[in-house]
Amino acid sequence: MNTVEDLHVHTRISKDSKEDPEKYIVKAIERGIEYLGFSDHIDLDPKDKDFGFYRYEDARQSYIELKEKYNNGLSLFFATEVTYQNNIEKSIQNNLQGRPYDYIIGSIHRLEGYTISSPRGIQFFNGKDETTAYSIYFEEVDRMINTGFFDIVGHFDVLKRYGNSIYGTFNANRFEAIIVPLMKKIVAKNLVIEINSSGFRHKLSEQYPSNDILRMYRDCGGREITIGSDAHNASQFGVYMEETLKNALSIFDFNIVVFAQRKKIKLSRLSELLSKNKVGR
Ligand SMILES: [Zn+2]
Ligand SMILES: [Zn+2]
Numbered sequence: 001m002n003t004v005e006d007l008h009v010h011t012r013i014s015k016d017s018k019e020d021p022e023k024y025i026v027k028a029i030e031r032g033i034e035y036l037g038f039s040d041h042i043d044l045d046p047k048d049k050d051f052g053f054y055r056y057e058d059a060r061q062s063y064i065e066l067k068e069k070y071n072n073g074l075s076l077f078f079a080t081e082v083t084y085q086n087n088i089e090k091s092i093q094n095n096l097q098g099r100p101y102d103y104i105i106g107s108i109h110r111l112e113g114y115t116i117s118s119p120r121g122i123q124f125f126n127g128k129d130e131t132t133a134y135s136i137y138f139e140e141v142d143r144m145i146n147t148g149f150f151d152i153v154g155h156f157d158v159l160k161r162y163g164n165s166i167y168g169t170f171n172a173n174r175f176e177a178i179i180v181p182l183m184k185k186i187v188a189k190n191l192v193i194e195i196n197s198s199g200f201r202h203k204l205s206e207q208y209p210s211n212d213i214l215r216m217y218r219d220c221g222g223r224e225i226t227i228g229s230d231a232h233n234a235s236q237f238g239v240y241m242e243e244t245l246k247n248a249l250s251i252f253d254f255n256i257v258v259f260a261q262r263k264k265i266k267l268s269r270l271s272e273l274l275s276k277n278k279v280g281r
Contacts, residue, residue, distance in 0.1 A: 002277060003241050004267055005035035005258055007079065008105065008154070008196060008228020013040035013062065015053040016232055021062060023234035029073050031238065035258045035267070037077035038063060039105050039228070044083070044091045047113060054080075056099065077102040077260065081154055083109045084144040096149060103259030105194065105228075106150030108140050108158065122162055130167040131174075134159060138178045145185050151259050152226050153186060155196045155208035164204060172212035179213060183220040192257060192264070193217050195248050198230035200240035207244040214251040224264070225254040242277075249274060 009024050010017040021038055028036045040059055043050040063078045070076065082092060084106045096104065107117075114121035116137070125133055137159040144150065160170035172179060186193060196208040209217075225248065231237040248254060249270045256267045 002031045003033060003227050003238065003245065004256055004273055005037070005227055006033055006229050006231075006238060007035070007037035007077065007103070007152070007226045007258060008039050008081065008194060008230045009036070009237060010040055010081075010230070010232045011038055011062070013038075013054060013059045014232070015041060015043070015050040019231075019233045021066060024231070024237055025066060025070055025074065025076070027234055027237050029070075033074065033238070035075045035077065037079045037102065037228075037258070039079040039081040042080050042082045042092075042095060043109075044088050044095055045085055045110060048083070048110060048115065075258075077258065079103045079105065079259075081105040081107050082150070083107060084140070084147070084150075085110055086140060086143045089143075089147060092149060093147075100261065102261055103151040104149065104262075105152045105154040106144045106147075107154030108137060108144065111136055111140060117158055117161060119162070125163065125166050130163070133163060133167070134170075134175055135178065138175065138182065142182055142185070145182065145189060145191065148189065150191065151262060151264075152192050152194050154194050154228075155198070155230065156193055157209045157213055160204060160208075160210075161199075161202050170210065172210050172216070176216065180216050180220060183213075183217045183222060186217070187221045190264075192224045192226055193222060194226045194228050195244055195254075196228050196230050197238075197240040197244035198236075200243055201230075201236060207240075207247060211247055211251055214248060218252040218254075223252075223255055224257045224266075225270075226257060226259075245270060245274060
């Protein structure tokens with residue numbers, strides 16, 4: 001199933017991807033995806049093995065060339081997904097200063113020196129019960145939201161990617177007292193939650209964030225989402241979009257938005273997207 005946008009894809013500018021950005025563009029045009037954003041990783045913790053890989057000038061140059069080549073096929077966006085860590089906040093701020101990103105996704109990938117979004121970081125869970133592990137995670141999400149550096153909160157409950165195999169399927173309702181205040185803050189600060197289909201690809205049988213979290217977002221007044229597949233190669237692009245978007249629509253008919261030069265633009269509602277697909281667009 002097609003979506004109007006995919007604002008979360010990785011290319012060879014990211015350490016964990018080797019993909020040629022043009023491949024995403026070709027697929028997007030084939031599928032009628034009108035808005036495509038490149039969100040390569042910025043990792044600024046000197047202790048992280050991905051540290052220092054991102055090259056801003058290369059990212060920018062590649063984007064400019066592609067934008068010239070595909071000047072009327074679709075809208076391309078220059079973005080980044082920053083690994084937020086409280087202990088390197090100043091360095092993140094300095095790094096983003098003056099760079100003309102269309103939008104910036106803030107994501108937690110590392111806690112206590114472990115890369116929790118990778119099998120190599122699984123030791124983070126050692127000696128912690130579920131409440132402790134998720135509380136540490138959501139406290140870091142809170143600090144990330146407070147910075148004001150970001151437009152989009154990436155994969156809001158990503159700790160479940162490996163947490164599920166240790167504690168069983170993540171049940172957000174158990175953490176409602178922590179999550180609801182985060183949702184209120186996200187809405188008050190005009191941030192947007194990303195609906196990220198890669199949860200299905202990670203064999204979790206749901207997207208990030210879960211339907212329960214989307215419900216909390218809705219109940220706190222959250223009306224806007226962005227959509228991303230978090231593809232690291234073109235074969236992962238747009239995968240599991242149908243399941244993801246239907247889940248989101250089952251909670252609320254959210255407005256799909258995009259950011260251009262950090263300004264939010266409303267595109268359409270989820271229901272419009274799903275009805276377009278029904279008529280075989
Ligand atoms: Zn991420
Ligand atoms: Zn990503």
